[in-house]
Amino acid sequence: xxxxxxxxxxxxxxxxxxxxxxxxxxxxxxxxxxxxxxxxxxxxxxxxxxxxxxxxxxxxxxxxxxxxxxxxxxxxxxxxxxxxxxxxxxxxxxxxxxxxxxxxxxxxxxxxxxxxxxxxxxxxxxxxxxxxxxxxxxxxxxxxxxxxxxxxxxxxxxxxxxxxxxxxxxxxxxxxxxxxxxxxxxxxxxxxxxxxxxxxxxxxxxxxxxxxxxxxxxxxxxxxxxxxxxxxxxxxxxxxxxxxxxxxxxxxxxxxxxxxxxxxxxxxxxxxxxxxxxxxxxxxxxxxxxxxxxxxxxxxxxxxxxxxxxxxxxxxxxxxxxxxxxxxxxxxxxxxxxxxxxxxxxxxxxxxxxxxxxxxxxxxxxxxxxxxxxxxxxxxxxxxxxxxxxxxxxxxxxxxxxxxxxxxxxxxxxxxxxxxxxxxxxxxxxxxxxxxxxxxxxxxxxxxxxxxxxxxxxxxxxxxxxxxxxxxxxxxxxxxxxxxxxxxxxxxxxxxxxxxxxxxxxxxxxxxxxxxxxxxxxxxxxxxxxxxxxxxxxxxxxxxxxxxxxxxxxxxxxxxxxxxxxxxxxxxxxxxxxxxxxxxxxxxxxxxxxxxxxxxxxxxxxxxxxxxxxxxxxxxxxxxxxxxxxxxxxxxxxxxxxxxxxxxxxxxxxxxxxxxxxxxxxxxxxxxxxxxxxxxxxxxxxxxxxxxxxxxxxxxxxxxxxxxxxxxxxxxxxxxxxxxxxxxxxxxxxxxxxxxxxxxxxxxxxxxxxxxxxxx
Numbered sequence: 152x153x154x155x156x157x158x159x160x161x162x163x164x165x166x167x168x169x170x171x172x173x174x175x176x177x178x179x180x181x182x183x184x185x186x187x188x189x190x191x192x193x194x195x196x197x198x199x200x201x202x203x204x205x206x207x208x209x210x211x212x213x214x215x216x217x218x219x220x221x222x223x224x225x226x227x228x229x230x231x232x233x234x235x236x237x238x239x240x241x242x243x244x245x246x247x248x249x250x251x252x253x254x255x256x257x258x259x260x261x262x263x264x265x266x267x268x269x270x271x272x273x274x275x276x277x278x279x280x281x282x283x284x285x286x287x288x289x290x291x292x293x294x295x296x297x298x299x300x301x302x303x304x305x306x307x308x309x310x311x312x313x314x315x316x317x318x319x320x321x322x323x324x325x326x327x328x329x330x331x332x333x334x335x336x337x338x339x340x341x342x343x344x345x346x347x348x349x350x351x352x353x354x355x356x357x358x359x360x361x362x363x364x365x366x367x368x369x370x371x372x373x374x375x376x377x378x379x380x381x382x383x384x385x386x387x388x389x390x391x392x393x394x395x396x397x398x399x400x401x402x403x404x405x406x407x408x409x410x411x412x413x414x415x416x417x418x419x420x421x422x423x424x425x426x427x428x429x430x431x432x433x434x435x436x437x438x439x440x441x442x443x444x445x446x447x448x449x450x451x452x453x454x455x456x457x458x459x460x461x462x463x464x465x466x467x468x469x470x471x472x473x474x475x476x477x478x479x480x481x482x483x484x485x486x487x488x489x490x491x492x493x494x495x496x497x498x499x500x501x502x503x504x505x506x507x508x509x510x511x512x513x514x515x516x517x518x519x520x521x522x523x524x525x526x527x528x529x530x531x532x533x534x535x536x537x538x539x540x541x542x543x544x545x546x547x548x549x550x551x552x553x554x555x556x557x558x559x560x561x562x563x564x565x566x567x568x569x570x571x572x573x574x575x576x577x578x579x580x581x582x583x584x585x586x587x588x589x590x591x592x593x594x595x596x597x598x599x600x601x602x603x604x605x606x607x608x609x610x611x612x613x614x615x616x617x618x619x620x621x622x623x624x625x626x627x628x629x630x631x632x633x634x635x636x637x638x639x640x641x642x643x644x645x646x647x648x649x650x651x652x653x654x655x656x657x658x659x660x661x662x663x664x665x666x667x668x669x670x671x672x673x674x675x676x677x678x679x680x681x682x683x684x685x686x687x688x689x690x691x692x693x694x695x696x697x698x699x700x701x702x703x704x705x706x707x708x709x710x711x712x713x714x715x716x717x718x719x720x721x722x723x724x725x726x727x728x729x730x731x732x733x734x735x736x737x738x739x740x741x742x743x744x745x746x747x748x749x750x751x752x753x754x755x756x757x758x759x760x761x762x763x764x765x766x767x768x769x770x771x772x773x774x775x776x777x778x779x780x781x782x783x784x785x786x787x788x789x790x791x792x793x794x795x796x797x798x799x800x801x802x803x804x805x806x807x808x809x810x811x812x813x814x815x816x817x818x819x820x821x822x823x824x825x826x827x828x829x830x831x832x833x834x835x836x837x838x839x840x841x842x843x844x845x846x847x848x849x850x851x852x853x854x855x856x857x858x859x860x861x862x863x864x865x866x867x868x869x870x871x872x873x874x875x876x877x878x879x880x881x882x883x884x885x886x887x888x889x890x891x892x893x894x895x896x897x898x899x900x901x902x903x904x905x906x907x908x909x910x911x
Contacts, residue, residue: 159222161189161204169764170226170362171446172503172705173206184507186443188395188404189419195219199857207246221503248684249590251627251639252340253279253699255755255770257333261810264373264821264867268394268415268556270305270333271322274353277335278755278772281827283801285319285706287622289337291778292350292703294801295893296711299652299741302350302674304340308357308450308497309511309539313347314519315561316533316568318650321354321519324454324493326432328396329411330355331558338678338701339645342625343592345557345577349676349705350644356452359433360407364911368397371906372850378900380886382468390418392902420899423477423486428456434497442502451495460487462663463895467849470897489525494518509543521567529660531565531653549585553594554578561651568655573602575609575648581625590629592641595612597622598647600673608648608673621646621673635686640679646673653709653741655767664738666716677706692767692776694761699753708745710800712790713836716740737841744787747799750775778802792835801893803828803860812867819869819879828860833894847895854894861890861898879906 161173169189171538177193178183179203185191185204193218203213210224216222247254255277267273275282279290286293292679293302304322305312312325327333331396333355340348373392377384400409410433417427432452439445450584460484463473475484502510517535521526541555554579563571581594599611599622609621627641649671656665682699710715715736755772778799780788788794798804805828812821838851864886869879881904891897 152478154193155198155219155704156194156635157200157202157216157220157222157225158192159190159202161185161191161206161226162906163209164225164227166361167365168363170206170209173204173224173226176203176205177201178203184444184503186503187438187446190443192289206613224856234326248637248695249629250591250630251592252643253337253680253682253697253755255279255335255337255757257335257770258759258768259328259330259332260768261770261812262330262333263369263821263908264329264812264869264879264880264881265823265865266373266867266883266906267612268354268417269323269390270320270325270327270353273327273333273823274335276770276808276810276823278770279337279753279774280335280808281474281892284896285322287353288802289335289351290701290751290753290774291702291776291799291802292705294710294799296653296709296741299345299656299711300647300650300709302647304344304352306344306354307354307452307495308499308513310497310515310537311344311347312495312517314533315517316521316563316565316650317537317652318347320737321493323415323426323428323456324430324452326357326411326413326430326452327356327412329357329369329398329409329432331358332356338641338680338703338740339625339643339676342552342581342596342623342643343581343654344535344899345598345675346575346600346648349647349674349682350678350703356447357409358400359436360402360409362818366398366501366571366909366911368395368909369906370395371904373881373902373904374902375899376887376901378471379889380468383471383889383897383900384610385422385469385471390420392417392800393409393793397537401629401819402436405438405440409433419459419461419472420811420902421473421897423459423479424461425459425460426456429456430454442581444504446499446503447498447500449499450512451792452493452495453494455490455879457490458488460489461485462487463847464897465848467853470895472777488524489530490522491520492518492527493520507545509541511541511543513537513539513541521565525662528564530565530567531880533565534562536560551583553581553583553895554759563651565651567649567658569656569657570604571651573600573651575600577620586677588631591909592627592629594625595622600899602648602857603650635688637684637686638682640681640828642679644677647709649673649709649741656741659738664736665711666738666740668740668742671709671741672707674705674707674709674743676703676708678703687758689762691759692758692762693736694756694758694769697753697755697757699750701751701753703749705745705749707743707746708747709741710744711739711825712742712744713737713739713834715841744782745799747778748781749776749799749802751779762813762868768812770810772808774806776802776804776806778804790835792833792838793831794835796832798832800832801830802832803830817871818875819867819871820865821869822864823865826860826862829858837894850894854863857889857891861888863888863890867873875910879908881906 161170173185179196183193204224205211212224295477302316336361337351341350357437396413415431417426434450463474464470497515500512514536519533521530523529539557544552557596559575561573576599579596584591598622601607611618611621623644625643630638680701685696687694753774780797792885807826810823865883871877884901887901
């Protein structure tokens with residue numbers, strides 16, 4: 152018969168918002184996708200024909216058509232399935248059950264109801280994750296590196312948010328309150344995300360607006376209680392903290408926007424440590440009239456902050472007082488003040504071609520400064536220029552091909568690190584194939600990296616041949632033997648190139664000197680795991696039980712080693728102002744000191760849904776880790792505080808997390824707890840000092856007393872005042888436990904938060 156077609160639109164059943172990317176299938180074999188207005192047009196060969204609309208997490212809809220016509224599909228949430236859709240594992244929408252690696256998802260409600268003020272606090276709730284003074288470790292993959300470098304990549308809207316100079320995540324500048332959810336992927340993820348994803352990724356994607364106005368606002372007030380030990384209390388009036396954030400989003404026919412503002416002020420529970428910041432962020436969207444399957448936009452995020460930086464305590468009894476005191480006019484005070492900005496601009500274009508292939512161009516300009524009270528760029532001005540092109544094609548036999556190219560240029564101007572240029576480029580590919588009950592994943596990436604005019608860090612040698620790009624492989628498999636039971640296995644490689652800070656830092660912070668090491672080599676490693684995920688259901692409630700065994704191995708791990716770095720070999724002494732004065736040559740330097748293996752098992756249970764009239768959500772996890780050093784050098788082992796143990800420094804064996812929340816009618820009650828076992832090994836010099844001089848006063852005695860790990864409980868309660876308005880009361884560290892995340896860094900005492908939320 153002559154050419155014929157059926158047109159239509161796909162809308163969400165309740166909100167009537169258009170659904171982008173709905174798969175439209177005709178029984179005669181033709182396929183298409185809905186565009187950014189939810190519209191579609193599909194060619195028909197013969198009538199009658201069934202037209203079916205499917206979208207993950209929504210109930211499919213279909214119609215029998217006898218001639219050319221226009222259809223309207225209304226798709227509703229599949230409450231019985233309670234699907235969790237994730238993006239980060241394959242850079243595409245997938246059901247979490249089918250992902251061949253361990254993942255946890257933190258939903259916006261948990262983030263809002265717990266009163267978190269930055270992303271680090273939020274991800275610390277995830278099983279297997281531990282936050283240590285600005286650095287996050289997944290399953291023991293990271294220790295304490297004084298803020299420089301990270302083996303966990305933080306992703307915002309598909310692009311890494313790692314600072315170009317220090318190589319860390321600026322946790323307080325990432326607008327987590329605007330994210331649709333937080334995805335925590337465990338294990339090497341360098342194939343899709345490049346250097347820095349050696350230990351895993353934390354991915355956030357901004358929620359997109361619909362045709363109806365969306366307004367969300369939150370204000371909260373908090374206060375610190377007195378610590379258990381009177382000697383820790385330095386204040387006469389209990390310090391307080393405040394936060395507000397607001398969000399507006401709306402999508403018109405061709406244009407749309409989101410805008411968010413956030414303000415935070417914290418007087419600080421440590422003397423002299425404070426934080427004041429303001430942030431504005433959002434996205435402008437545009438849909439061209441002539442290109443129905445194209446969408447473009449530009450995201451923006453700007454933050455200004457003013458902080459007091461606390462590094463080390465004065466002593467174990469004055470744990471909330473900085474070393475040298477809080478009066479910075481007195482020589483020897485370790486307290487410092489910083490003012491800085493963070494800015495990123497993210498233009499992008501996303502489109503589907505006539506064969507329904509997806510093309511995605513992402514770009515970013517990212518500026519990070521570190522300054523003092525008078526100059527925003529006093530210490531460092533770091534800029535990143537990022538571009539990524541990605542192509543995705545869905546094959547006829549339920550396969551998905553991803554191809555991409557990434558280029559990153561970093562420009563650093565710094566009085567601390569010096570001036571540096573670096574370039575990294577990569578091509579990557581991943582293929583996913585579904586065969587009945589099986590899902591297979593295979594990927595490869597070639598990563599190029601050069602810093603200044605140094606030899607390439609990415610060189611890869613095979614015999615006499617040298618390739619300028621380092622290859623990284625990934626493979627995974629998922630199998631569903633029976634409904635609701637999911638088996639998986641994965642193996643992935645990773646690489647991390649040294650940051651500018653790790654190689655070239657030359658400064659003093661908190662009374663500790665940091666020495667450069669330009670000869671640092673990249674870290675490399677691999678991670679593997681096998682696991683099973685079991686789905687359990689009861690009416691409208693769904694739970695996921697997950698058990699995984701894992702092994703991670705790393706070579707050339709970078710750690711800051713405390714030692715004597717005396718370039719002139721002058722005999723050391725403790726007389727200030729004389730040649731060979733001890734404290735001119737004692738400090739920290741990044742070194743490729745470690746070869747390590749981390750093995751263990753992890754159990755987690757997450758659930759959400761309704762049991763009778765109660766909405767119940769849970770997130771529980773326990774991780775056993777065996778993080779051991781494979782470095783047999785006797786001299787290196789003498790740097791361990793427990794030289795008879797090969798347990799990696801700044802790690803522990805046991806980590807447990809729990810969060811449970813129940814809602815009944817207008818009432819909400821939530822409870823959470825966190826436990827980590829004792830950190831047995833640290834740098835011995837912090838306990839014993841050097842040449843009779845103590846580095847951290849009282850630390851050894853403190854660790855002998857506090858040697859059982861840390862157990863912390865939080866509780867929250869809420870009441871729905873009106874349909875759009877609710878109030879929460881939160882008590883963090885309910886039992887007022889005294890604990891530290893790293894040596895000489897005591898964590899907050901009990902604190903209370905009063906919170907008001909509004910949503911339209």
